[in-house]
Amino acid sequence: MLQAINLAEKLGAFSDHWNPRIIAQYNGNEIRVAKIAGEFSWHSHADTDELFLVLSGELVIDLRDGEIRLSPGEMAVIPRGTEHRPRAASEAHILLIDREGASNTGDQPSQFTRATLQRI
DSSP: OOOOOOHHHHHTTOOOSSOOEEEEEETTEEEEEEEEEEEOOOBOOSSOOEEEEEEESOEEEEETTEEEEEOTTOEEEEOTTOOEEEEEEEEEEEEEEEETTOOTTTTSOOTTOOSSOOBO
8 A cells, every 4th residue: 555654753663873774665776764873884886876865964975085965955866886985973864765685885895784674
């Protein structure tokens, strides 16, 4: 049955950081939400772009030649093959769009790699 997806409700269902949850799928893509704080690992996605949308808090995406600073309601698309490192000085909530089954750490496994993402 089709129904609205309440992002606040989905984000309220967990408290850990850097562990995206899948909330929907479409056309071979996954819509994911995550809570983040601190620094993630440097990584890239060889075969797919990655979309970051900030729902609350502040997100910085480090790039090898600069950074992108995002506030609530702002988004950025990181092109495939671009090495990047998300970070947040304090807790932020984000929505991500990734290709279905794409690793959350792209081509560089790290302590943040999740073998399987939970669907909520």
